[in-house]
Amino acid sequence: MALTLVAVYFFTDVPGSLAFAVKIRSLTVLAMLLVATAVGVSTVVFHTITQNRILTPSIMGFDAFYVLVSTVIVFFLGSASFLGADPLTLWLVQVVVMVAFSVFLFTWLFGGKRRSIHLMLLVGIVLGTFFRSFTEWMQRMLDPLDFQVLSDAMFASLTRPDETLLLLTGAVVLLACAAVPPLLRILDVLTLGEPAAVGLGVNHRRTLLMLFTIVSVMIAASTALVGPILFFGLIVANLAYSYAGTFRHVWTLPTAVLIGVICLLGGQIVLEQVFNLGGSLSMVIEFAGGLFFLYLVLRKGAR
Numbered sequence: 001m002a003l004t005l006v007a008v009y010f011f012t013d014v015p016g017s018l019a020f021a022v023k024i025r026s027l028t029v030l031a032m033l034l035v036a037t038a039v040g041v042s043t044v045v046f047h048t049i050t051q052n053r054i055l056t057p058s059i060m061g062f063d064a065f066y067v068l069v070s071t072v073i074v075f076f077l078g079s080a081s082f083l084g085a086d087p088l089t090l091w092l093v094q095v096v097v098m099v100a101f102s103v104f105l106f107t108w109l110f111g112g113k114r115r116s117i118h119l120m121l122l123v124g125i126v127l128g129t130f131f132r133s134f135t136e137w138m139q140r141m142l143d144p145l146d147f148q149v150l151s152d153a154m155f156a157s158l159t160r161p162d163e164t165l166l167l168l169t170g171a172v173v174l175l176a177c178a179a180v181p182p183l184l185r186i187l188d189v190l191t192l193g194e195p196a197a198v199g200l201g202v203n204h205r206r207t208l209l210m211l212f213t214i215v216s217v218m219i220a221a222s223t224a225l226v227g228p229i230l231f232f233g234l235i236v237a238n239l240a241y242s243y244a245g246t247f248r249h250v251w252t253l254p255t256a257v258l259i260g261v262i263c264l265l266g267g268q269i270v271l272e273q274v275f276n277l278g279g280s281l282s283m284v285i286e287f288a289g290g291l292f293f294l295y296l297v298l299r300k301g302a303r
Helices: 002-011 018-050 062-077 079-084 087-109 117-139 144-153 163-178 181-190 194-199 204-226 232-244 249-273 281-302
Strands: none
Touching: 002 018, 002 249, 018 163, 018 181, 018 204, 018 232, 018 249, 062 079, 062 087, 062 117, 062 144, 062 204, 079 144, 087 117, 087 163, 087 204, 163 204, 181 194, 181 204, 181 249, 194 204, 232 249, 232 281, 249 281
């Protein structure tokens, strides 16, 4: 189905040169593939680590931190500097800052006697709330033009990404994904819980730090490339669990990636062909993801 959607996207409604259209649209397809891979894999791994299928890596404040970094740049340097900044430099700053923050947080919370996932989640929620509040405070003092420029950057954009950033993001995501296959059996064991994993010989602290680092790198790279997509991982991961019908990560991880590609490509085709780009794909994902989140919460509560 994913390949069918790629063909439909490439060859439907081509206004001019087919070769030029395929070249431009291939960048969009590649961006969607990278985002689906990064978000799908990182969310499934995060669910395994936290033993909770409702939480996503964004609970740690990645999206809020991304918006905060962009807001600080616009607040102190102005929208002209933000728009005129070198995309590569901006991408590197955002990725390095987000990864450094998350690795520091994980290392600090899992060092010594703390070692608590629940404490880490609580700190992540508190920091995310602080980032959003501080961001909102700065946005209230921005010039209307600066605020408009910042508002555009706060919504994910999957069409026509920068080629250099696309290659860099692809390299980062592929390197992070390459670290996952050797850990597939360990991930399966972690689904049994910490006591069982430790009893089966898993170095729980070291494994969690490694997995959290992989999740951080993937989310930071994809967010810096296209912007924040809050509920996308929640949708694809839970659909992957239902479709795969197994807890084994050798099936759930690729299923999550394929479902992510189908959702992004299918949504983009519907927006372009049915609504004539009458809306933003990220906004549709956020709306659908919010409803799906409420459904999961109510279903869990009813049991």
